[in-house]
Amino acid sequence: MASVGKMDAQAMRAHNAQRLLRAVRKLGTVSRAELARATRLSPPTVSALVERLLDAGLLEEKGEGASNGGRKPVLLGFNASCGIVIGANIGTNAIQLAAADMNGRILKKHSLEIIKDTRPRPLLRRLATAAQKALRDFPHTPLLAVAVGAPGMTDVARGIVIEAANLEGWTDVNVEAILSEQLGAPVIVDNDVNLAALGEQWCGRARGVHNFVFIWMDAGIGAGIVIEDRLHRGHRWHAGEISHINVDFREWNVDFGAAGYLEFYAGAVPKSRPTRAPRLNASSLGDENVLRLGAAVANIATILDPELIIFGGRLAASSPDLLPRVREVASRIVPNCPEMILTELGEEAALMGSVRLALERANESLYESLGQRVQVK
Structure with a gap:
């Protein structure tokens, strides 16, 4: 029984340490007394845990706070290093x-x-x-x-x-x-x-947006889907592979990369031919292919109903006219079409x-x- 009690005490100590560390990271620079109030842990418990977290290098002292009549409190912060x-x-x-x-x-x-x-x-x-x-x-x-x-x-x-x-x-x-x-x-x-979608939500134009789609147009075309703040990857990790969308059933072909598939019209490099990505220009898509791209975007909007659709990649960024043209096509198909914007992270969206x-x-x-x-x- 003693070992069970010891295990329970260790588990409780770990749980309280998590509460305390999360509170520090949320509040920023904070005193021990403020931590006790925020976590509802007793002052002795807070003091003991703070000492151990300081020893572990997870917290650091940040100087002294303002006095309320007594000794100035020592302020604590998370050690990001x-x-x-x-x-x-x-x-x-x-x-x-x-x-x-x-x-x-x-x-x-x-x-x-x-x-x-x-x-x-x-x-x-x-x-x-x-x-x-x-x-x-x-x-x-x-x-x-x-x-x-x-x-x-x-x-x-x-x-x-x-x-x-x-x-x-x-x-x-x-x-x-x-x-x-x-x-x-x-x-x-x-x-x-x-990852580009995740980066956009973290430090790009999707901050505070809970449901959105990020469409990347470069050597190929693909999408990152965020639903209720979580990446949706699909049962077979295939969610977002919009290059496989068929946008012209008259030219349907079982071999991916052939006519009929979205990437054939709105990407630069068919998947069957590995090569370095060429110089890209959105004007090369042509009016008919913009119609196909707009229809594909409308289908995505119909199925997912996102708050926002963000475009990135060199094809998307190379022409200021592309996005308005795609938006016009999609808006004719989908009532209440979501807002469409360009990424502000550029080539670093996936890195972020x-x-x-x-x-x-x-x-x-x-x-x-x-x-x-x-x-x-």
């Missing part, structure tokens, strides 16, 4: 990488041009080397999580890129296993357009989303480990 995360995005022409602290402040950015070899292991080796180089500037800060975006279908649960047809040999590539071995940290991989995803994974680990960090020795 307690860990570091890496976000990366693998594009058809470049690898983008960013290091951030636990508040999401970007500490370092780097971009690597993809010249020739796009095979999985050489490409991931370059990514890992760039990450290790970035981490040398923070030798005493542990790497807590890595998130990687890939231009293709991904199985997030297994950390596998199912297929990235614009990269050579990218079929069933276990990105999680390869990178976690090289970097010694948890790795999560997701589709790049999903990868940083956000890495932060989510790092925070999960951080809170899960609190029980060990606040144990009574």
Whole structure:
């Protein structure tokens, strides 16, 4: 019975530590007395937990607060330097990488041009080397999580890129296993357009928007879908693969990439021909293909009824006339058509989303480990 009681006490201590740390991160700079009021924990409990969290490097003292007649209180804050995360995005022409602290402040950015070899292991080796180089500037800060975006279908649960047809040999590539071995940290991989949607919601034009679609038009076309603040990836990780939408049944063909499929009309590179992405220009779509794109967007709006549709990628950004033309077509089909706007994050939307995803994974680990960090020795 004593061991059960001890276990219950440890679980309660971990639970209270989570409450306290979440309160500090929500309130910002705060005193012990304010923490006791915010968490409804007793002052002795707060003081004991604060000391352990200070020892663990999760909290830090921020100076003194104003006096209410007695001694000035010592103010506390979250130590965002307690860990570091890496976000990366693998594009058809470049690898983008960013290091951030636990508040999401970007500490370092780097971009690597993809010249020739796009095979999985050489490409991931370059990514890992760039990450290790970035981490040398923070030798005493542990790497807590890595998130990687890939231009293709991904199985997030297994950390596998199912297929990235614009990269050579990218079929069933276990990105999680390869990178976690090289970097010694948890790795999560997701589709790049999903991450672009996540980035847009975190620090772009979808802040405060709970239901929206992000459409990326570049070498190919794809969508990231957010429903009630959560990415919708689908049962088979296929949600958002709008390149497969058939917009001309007269030219239907079972081979993806042929006439009839949306990507044939509104993308630049058919999936059957891996190559480096060419220079793109929205004016090359033509009026008929804009009609097809507008019809596809109308179908998406009809099924999902989002608050907002955000467009990104070089095709979307290359012509100021494209979005109004697509909006006009979709509005003729869908009553109360959602607002359509361009991303404000540009080429870094997926990179910012990868940083956000890495932060989510790092925070999960951080809170899960609190029980060990606040144990009574």
